[in-house]
Amino acid sequence: SIGSLTSAALEGPLGAKSAPVLLRLDRSMSSVTIPPPACMLRPLEVPLRYLFGPGPSNVPPRILAAGSRPIIGHLHPEMYEIMNDIKKGIQYAFQTENNMTIAMSGSGHAAMECAVFNTVEPGESVLIAINGIWGERVAEIAERMGANVHRMVKTPGRYFTNTEIEQAIKKHKPVLLFLAHGESSAGLCHPVDGIGDICRKHDCLFLVDTVASLGAAPIFMDKQNIDILYSGSQKALNAPPGTAPISFNDRACHKMFNRKTKPVSYLFDMTHLSNYWGCDGKPARVYHHTGPVSGFFALRESLAILAERVKGYFPTSSVTFLNKKSPFFICVLQDLRLPSVTTIAIPEGYDWREMLTYIMKHHCIEMTGGLGPSIGMVMRIGLMGYNCEKTNADMALHALADALKNCKKSKA
Incomplete structure (x- = not known):
């Protein structure tokens, strides 16, 4: 303890020089008024999420x-x-x-x-x-x-x-x-x-x-x-x-x-x-x-x-998987679509924020809205690298369909 160290220091010739420092440390420790935050006394918890947005992606x-x-x-x-x-x-x-x-x-x-x-x-x-x-x-x-x-x-x-x-x-x-x-x-x-x-x-x-x-x-x-x-x-x-x-x-x-x-x-x-x-x-x-x-x-x-991949890039893409089954309108010309991130039009009459919240809550899947000038125009699905699998595309489309079924649609 600080107290025992201080007593020992006072006994020796060298300790006499260090005693004032230890006494000051003792006083400073006893004057701490802000307690350790409760959150820091709990173990770290990180949820499992399927990161099907524009990045970061799930790490293999x-x-x-x-x-x-x-x-x-x-x-x-x-x-x-x-x-x-x-x-x-x-x-x-x-x-x-x-x-x-x-x-x-x-x-x-x-x-x-x-x-x-x-x-x-x-x-x-x-x-x-x-x-x-x-x-x-x-x-x-x-x-x-x-x-x-x-x-x-x-x-x-x-x-x-x-x-x-x-x-x-x-x-x-x-x-x-x-x-x-x-x-x-x-x-x-x-x-x-x-x-x-x-x-x-x-x-x-x-x-x-x-x-x-x-x-x-x-x-x-x-x-x-x-x-x-x-x-x-x-x-x-x-x-x-x-x-x-x-x-x-x-x-x-x-x-x-x-x-x-x-x-x-x-x-x-x-x-x-x-x-x-x-x-x-x-x-x-x-x-x-x-x-x-x-x-x-x-x-x-x-x-x-x-x-290790011969071509130097992942040959499949979210566009390949999503185009086959998606009921949504894709917002970019077919031959210019970004393989890693697919943009879809926000379904008419739906609140895109409500849809994304529902998908996260009920499916643990992250998708996102637009960014910068595309906010309010599109929703974005990213299936890249490790995530670029047909099963993940099916999971994303199922989540979207479920959101359409359960989220409120405006009368407008």
Whole structure:
């Protein structure tokens, strides 16, 4: 006890020096007035849920097991080896040979900000294709760091033609064009072919978001001339949220490492992150931040599972399963539907929030409404990676039918 330690300390010559410290500690402990919260004295409880929304997805046992391995130091040689494996796995998933390929410590938003912060300087022109929430987010990020933002806007579910994109690039002369390959708020998988060629023609970097599409729809970073590509761990890759693959090609690196001003974020500064990931050619890696060790274990395993699949992505999709039986109208053109997230029109006369609440309560299934500009327009079902099974599609459709039967329908 503190009291016995204090008495012992008072007996010895060295103890006499430490007694005042222990007495102060004794007084401070006895003066605690806020009791331990009751919730912290109970064991952790987490319900079993079927995550059939746009992400995160259910994590397979193999990846959960990888994430539960004993922690090692984030600067240990063994950790560097695992990070090197992750880099190679991302290169395979992205279909790129870019040396500047890493995993961000954070969600897909971390990679999104990293891409903008490092390649755009205050006052520079950027062009954002907005047909859902992710373009809106990137536009706000770019404005916050002082870029001159130009928006191309379409309603959720619509896509931009290459002609429209080139005309906007000619007009605004941006240093960066952003496009979401997998626009999860609308269920759209945007065509990418030819856009990278247009960007190179006009000396513009091409930034692509694949958070919702990587592992569900094919993407070819090098062949499609994508300069910066990023994703997230928690969707079709089936890893827990918290890590975000990103890659920069030589064109992006030249812009990134020859800027006049420092990036607005120290944590996301690729000058430091490139060394942390062993991408800068220097013999030693210098401490920058403590990476999510367990998260990297899980990400490595998810990339290993992806590598075991011959095509590099999951060949089946929620669209394939749901189209066969769904009585609902799908809100995106057939050939542009995002494989991982299917958007359906809200059934006429029903409160979509009431339906989703009913499905969660009675079926333990998560589905979601729209996001950003698609709120009130659609409901979203995600069957990706580990969850992409016919039995899960049947379960989702059964839950929807049950909600239609038991939720109140307005007379309007």
